[in-house]
Amino acid sequence: MGKVKQMAMDNAEKNVDLVVNDYIKNKIDFKTAKNKVLKVDNVNMTGIDELNVDEVLFTEKENYWKEKNASGSSLEESNVD
Secondary structure (H helix, E strand, O other), rough: OHEEEEHHHHHHHHHHHHHHHHOOOOOOOHHHHHHHHHOOHHHHOOOOOOHHHHHHHHHHHHHHHHHHHHOOOOHHHHOOO
C-alpha cells in the first residue's frame, strides 16, 4: 500500500475511533455517532459503511462494557476520564 493511501486509512481509523470512544462513554448519542462516523473522510477504507455502521457501534459499546464489567469497574468510574 502506498504511503498516501496508508496515511488516509490511518487517519480514517483514528477519527472513527475518536467518535466511537465518545459514543461508548455516552458523550454523544447513537444517532450523532452514526452520522459522525459516516462523515469521516475515507471511512470506506475502514470497512465501515451505511450498511454496517449500526453493528459496528453496537459491537464496540458492548465490548467496552464487557471489558469494564470483567475488570470490576462501575458505571460511575467509567465516566471519569
